[in-house]
Amino acid sequence: MSVHSTSPQFKENAARALSDTQLQRALGNVKQGFIDKRRKAVENLPEFEALRDSARDIKNHTLRHLDLYLEAYEAKVKASGGQVHFARDAEEARAIVLSLCREANARTVTKGKSMIAEEIGINEHLEANGVTPIETDLGEYIIQLRHELPSHIIAPAVHLNASQVEQDFRRVHKDLDPNRDLSQPVQLLTEARTVLRERFLAADVGITGANFLVAETGTSVIVTNEGNGDLTQILPKTHIVLASIEKVVPTLEDVSQILRVLARSATGQEMSVYTTFSTGPRRSSDADGPENYHVVLIDNGRSAMLGTSFEEMLRCIRCGACMNHCPIYHAVGGHAYGWVYPGPMGAVLTPSLIGVDQAGHLPNASTFCGRCESVCPVRIPLPKLMRHWRDREFEHHLSPATFRSGLAFWGFFAKRPALYRLVTRAAMASLGWAGRSKGRFNWLPLAKGWTKSRDFPAPQGETFQARWKRERGNNA
Amino acid sequence: MTQDSTSKSRQEPRDLRIGLFVTCLVDLMRPSIGFAAVKLLEDAGCRVEAPSQTCCGQPAFNSGDRATTRAIAEQVIEAFRGYDYVVAPSGSCAGMIKAHYPELFDDDPNWRPKAEELAARTYELTSFLVDVLGVTKVGAAFEGEVTYHDSCSGLRELGVKSQPRTLLSSVQGLTLVEMTDSDVCCGFGGTFAVKYGDISAAIVEAKEKNIEATGAPTLLAGDLGCLMNMAGKLTRDGKPVAVRHVAEVLAGMTDEPPIGAAKPQAAT
């Protein structure tokens, strides 16, 4: 674990998010845009469901033979003149990246968007050691200025509006004309472009993530819409690829299969604007490219998930569709989850990576509506995996004591039908009587969470089983 | 011989023996839904019995308490042995039996086949009527506009979407007005609604807006949990929307006051 987590304070985070009107407005946009665009893209591709199956199968196959494919990948990277470094955890990964930056005498490092970079907290580490990292994806650039975590895995600044960004730009870009007009989003974009253009040219090292690593060819693949990733990896002398081990797939053909579901699921595009393949450093015949090409392959908890019920989570291709369709995410946004990965995928992955004792709320804060699973391009059964975390919490007595005793009390009766009928018959009769004049309760003991903002409908009074017996005798 | 669609949809009595899985919420909170289900099944020619039961075990299952869930599931499997079909007026409880019981006994060679066998003959009410019995018409009448919420488990675990609409379209006088995002969760989620009450409330608030926007004075759905959540929100906010289980309307049994509404005062 690296980045500080506020996942244990999920409830407090959520409460804050719910009362943040600016955030709530921004979240409205997630609901509308992403969902409609994905739906249209899917409707236009009749074989989409079959492609989801094949994406799942490719990932499953790779995970079953992960060691072989990683070895094959490493051999190909070496053959093309690059180097592969294995990092067991975040700390090792940070140390490797820092030493590579030092080898390159780097003062500034440009960065493409990478969730694993967030996960290992590379920016803070570089900064603390005198190397300045500069995010070049617009959203990442903005949240870097604000010292925030991304609130969405493909739209990191989705929680912000343009006027907040304007304020940040005015605060940070001090050498620009203070009277400039930044009222239009395109002006913000142009300003970011201009500022970043100089950074691209000055950078000594470029760090990118990878959407895929191809075992067959030793290629890393990034998928972007702004073109910043290409400038990040081509202009500096040294290119460092950060990737977690499950990013490897066997062949280029596999990549092209999965690409067909990735952008459609993420943004509703058929393909993202740039899909860039890089294999090794610049060859003498190449027009451009880095002199040094390094890949840091990071485990950081993944191999421990192999062979467990959470292995399926390693299929994730980070498209963001699960959070785009999640009612909880829509209500509280990404920061409430308290660590790098929000939404349903975060609710499963975060406990694996930072411990369920830290992130126990996340798999519990779900209605199991199943919409995430229904859109996941690699068919990860997210609700089932969240439930597996609840199983573990229950086993290890991590769920709250009052909740456990309530459950045990209910379970005692639910396992004894005759007693249950007797008790519920009496209870419902009195509850029905108490609620008879209004038909509902606006307060009930032990259900404050419900009755704070909703009434609780009163029972009709007689139970079904009592009335059935009265009207029909036994079963007739 | 030519058959028009009316005669095709008419059911011959099949004398199927149905075990009604009442569901704990209907049993305790709103038995009239159970009786509406019985009427619909009997009208279609089935014989209905309601063996002794408590709950499907979902609250324990979703809380990670597998031991209690299994004990309850074994009880359900035993109680519903021998029925031709098991029918529940709930997509959530039918989904628990159909989709999750087999998974629950995954590593148990003794119980797994029994769980699968029960799963194979368990259905949500409207899907049983339409998909198994081929019912497309009910004899009920209901004057006015209604809107319909698709509860999550029924929709995504069992594919219940067209069946209630098919049946509702045969109700005399009834017009279905679809709400925006009818397939989006209402925020109930069982114990979630209490444990994460604020988030749940925010979700049901969005649902409430979509319900209101239809202008329909009646809201229907196929799961009492969701219905209680939505009704609780609507009554708290003083919205004049009557909330009912779809079975009540399909069976023509709408004498009981809507969910969360007071009984009309007796005349004497």
Ligand code: SF4
């Ligand atoms: S879990 Fe599935 S839907 Fe969510 S980000 Fe990963 S691949 Fe996309």
